[in-house]
Amino acid sequence: MSEPASDLRLRKRASLQQAGAGETQLNVVQELIHRKQEERPVNGHAVLLNGLSKSFGDRRVLSELDLEIPAGQLLAIVGRSGCGKSTLLRLIAGLDRPTSGKISVAGTDVESLQSNVRLLFQDARLLPWHRVLGNVGIARTKGWRETAAAALADVGLADRANDWPAVLSGGQAQRVALARALVSRPSVLLLDEPFGALDALTRMEMHRLLECIWREHGFTTVLITHDVAEAVALADRVIVLRDGGIALDMPIDLPRPRREAADTSAVALQARILDEV
């Protein structure tokens, strides 16, 4: 019983509310991550893509894609701009229908929008006319205030619950969007370059935060990024998308917690990925 409570305290301390809070906070996160390592839960669902193709008009963006994402994996997808990363994510989310092929989440085919799959867009897409808390609890399910407040605390923004989205900084808005995605306890979380617009420092904070939450919740994660270092720092596995297919599928076996670009093995992995992009 005391375990979750102390976790929560740690997490609150680790929520990195102030930019540049520095080494001590990172240490707290790492301590937390270490502790989580032994008892990492898997609440995620496996995602299966089978001969997936998508064309817009006569432009074929994805062709005959086969991919198996095991439950609880953190998969990073990198690729050049316009290679179809967002398209793939929208297909998995059920926002668009594939031209041919099949997607299944937890063994059931994706025909339309999935309630256990959440997509974090590149822009935060908060509703400006709802306060931060109302944005997080957007689905207004029973007891949404409490769950939304808890999710906000998870991303370190508990004290901004009553603010309008317009006054948030870019990084804060993206954290609110993350809280909104987490509030329904998704089993698959799709992230479409969510940190692309953030500065390097804030981005690192977000990486820590995401890793921390992912380790705790154990959802399956697909992270799209153009930043190879980000992919190597966060993912269990990196995929390079090129010409509508998978050009490289590489496991990242570096021990967690990881420090971005800290050791030579990470640099070597990054070089290999960059060769393929």
Next chain:
Amino acid sequence: MAVRPQHKNRGAAALQFLASWALPLGILVLWEIASRSGVLSTRLLPAPSAVAAAFWESLRNGTLLTHAAISTERALKGLIIGGGIGFALGILAGISRLVETVFDSSMQMLRNVPHLAIIPLVILWFGIGEEAKIFLVAIGTAFPLYLNTFHGIRTIDVRLIEMARVYGLGRLALFWRVILPGALPSVLVGLRFSLGIMWLTLIVAETISASSGIGYMTMNAREFLQTDIVVLGIIVYALLGKLADTITRLIEARALAWHPAYRLNATREATS
């Protein structure tokens, strides 16, 4: 250190306030002098003091409030009927392609007809009763609300709608939580336009045919050359218009508190 600039600010604000009133006050004084000295015939324009006296007298015997109440009632009835129809049609056309194809081109065509041009027809249809005036106000107020509501819905960020769908909002929730609030700034702009048209229409309608209301009061006074009452009527119309505008501003400040451009404090900070 922090106090002194504030004092300075307050002094400057007072000066600005005085400066903005200097011109109208000066004109009033000159006008009063011109009337008293006989340069300005009171048959053409009454002295400001005479208008004030007329105001006091009509307030005391109750005629002013009665007429103003009747005018306001007509205005609001017309607005609720016409504005309500315009708003509802705007929403339906905004969310349904079918309603849009059926109504929108007709509405776009009709809105170019000056609604005051149909006064002869309206008198033929309704005579000079209450219905005629309310009908005219309703016609006039329907279009701005229709156009702005429709436009407001159509210009909602589609990415927000997509987000709402991904996060599991059904059609009703989507309407109440995304579409309506998103269209609200535009709807309120439409309401402002409608309120302006509402008073204008009513002035014309009451001047042409009525046996009560501010417009009747002024036309009746004209027959007896009571120019003070005529001017008083004009002022009352102006005040009613201003009141309506202030109310919409307050509604905007409340309903659009999320909008950086509408926040009361924000505008104050930006302008001072």
